[in-house]
Amino acid sequence: VFRNKLTFFAAAKVSSSFPPPNLPEIAFAGRSNVGKSSLLNSLTRQWGVARTSDKPGLTQTINFFELGKLCLVDLPGYGFAYAKEEVKDSWEELVKEYVSTRTGLKQVCLLIDTKWGMKPRDRELINLMEKSQTKYQIVLTKTDLVFPIDVARRAMQIEESLKANKSIVQPVMMASSKTGAGIRTLRTVLSKFARY
Numbered sequence: 001v002f003r004n005k006l007t008f009f010a011a012a013k014v015s016s017s018f019p020p021p022n023l024p025e026i027a028f029a030g031r032s033n034v035g036k037s038s039l040l041n042s043l044t045r046q047w048g049v050a051r052t053s054d055k056p057g058l059t060q061t062i063n064f065f066e067l068g069k070l071c072l073v074d075l076p077g078y079g080f081a082y083a084k085e086e087v088k089d090s091w092e093e094l095v096k097e098y099v100s101t102r103t104g105l106k107q108v109c110l111l112i113d114t115k116w117g118m119k120p121r122d123r124e125l126i127n128l129m130e131k132s133q134t135k136y137q138i139v140l141t142k143t144d145l146v147f148p149i150d151v152a153r154r155a156m157q158i159e160e161s162l163k164a165n166k167s168i169v170q171p172v173m174m175a176s177s178k179t180g181a182g183i184r185t186l187r188t189v190l191s192k193f194a195r196y
């Protein structure tokens, strides 16, 4: 499925403008600067081209992309110093609505920087997904920046902290957009959600 052309087809600021859920969806979430755009670019090899609409870190829209029989969804990044409390509130409202009501959402990939680990805002999103029984998967990013032993430690630490919710959390995956490590495996795992 990752050989298909990536096409941007919708951006939503409010849940009423979510497009009809015609395809299985994989959503990508994480703090600003976690490496989300780089990862999407490594996975699809065409992210920069497809991504037309936004200024990174500032937009609070959910962007929908078609990739063959799969829909990739870019959730707005969080965790930068919010200028205004209402920005955080609107993010929360939008993402909460998306993860808890979206039909067709198969899995959320929650990106976490290997070096920094899980932060309170990541935990908030996890709580939200657990409440709505949304399947999710942690993807450790920028694994090239730490020693392999520390990558493994981080993965174990995260799995340990999430083990109460085994039914909806998938094993931790690891990737580096810089070296390409883990990218093929991630593609294989995500391809399984595509409709054939």
Ligand code: GDP
Binding pocket: 030, 031, 032, 033, 034, 035, 036, 037, 038, 039, 056, 057, 077, 141, 142, 143, 144, 145, 175, 176, 177, 178, 179
């Ligand atoms: P986003 O805000 O989550 O979309 O993050 P970006 O993809 O824009 O990446 C944020 C910064 O981290 C940029 O300077 C990237 O070059 C860097 N970065 C992203 N992925 C990696 C990676 O796998 N390895 C390394 N070393 N740097 C990365």
